[in-house]
Amino acid sequence: MFAVIKTGGKQYRVAAADVITIDKVEAEAGATLTFPVLLLGGETTAVGAPLVEGASVVGEVIEQSRAKKVIAFKKRRRQNSRRKRGFRAEQTVVRITEISGLGKSVKAEPAATKTEGAPAAEAAASA
Template sequence: MFAVIKTGGKQYRVAANDVIKIDKLDGNAGDIVEFGQVLAFGEGESATFGAPFVEGATVTAEVLKQGRAATVIAFKKRRRQNSRRKRGQRQHETTVRIAEILTGGAKPSKKAVEAKAETAPAAVPLFTAPAGKGDDIEVIKGIGPVAAAQLKEQGITTFAQIAAFTDEDIARIDAAMPFSAEQIGDWREQAKELAK
């Protein structure tokens, strides 16, 4: 059985166990989310369509991970004006696995919700923080109090750590945190000077 759900201003045709990427939702990996805006469900000629939504129908899904989409470049040039502008945008997105399609006001299966909660992975920092007191990484241009707190949660506390980032490390941070690879690369160059 399939269903058509609406979330983030878009519509998705889904079935049980489908894995889809949607606009960012609040929640951590392993959380169960519900989509109450179901436009249609069923199979073949027995499909039910809403006006606009089907009353009493919901779709539940498990959050697999939070991430960001590929970079989209917006380039604008005004000819003969010596003017050009290049900007990048990475949309935040959530990857979910469809668990159940519920109709007639049915509630999510308690057993399924409990099983998902038990298997939810614990958040593991990207790096292991070195022993001792860390450096004041807010000295690096571009790292404010909020960014510093996020980096410390991932075990990044010293100039030496940032200076030693490999390109693979930068790619991991770029995928898991709201910082661009160019931004992290700039921090690495500044940290090399500060770590001397």
């Protein structure tokens, strides 16, 4: 099951356990967010007008970060005129935990914890 959600003036196609980067939302790491659903897809498709009734997408905030710097450099040749400006957008990283609607609900598996012995076990298994 997948959904199309709207946040920050943009639309995103998401499924359970997806990690997406969206425009900044005021929330602490670990907080849950609920997004408006524009479309639900799967075995059957539900298109909202403008939203799908009774459908919801829940996500958990992983972190607040900043995007890569974008440099705006302008130069007028032979005029000794240059201007350099930089911009870093603030963004929020969200993990989709649940999609529900159309009488169905899909939940993401809990995030796997990293163990120190995992790479050694994989190397031993492949040898």
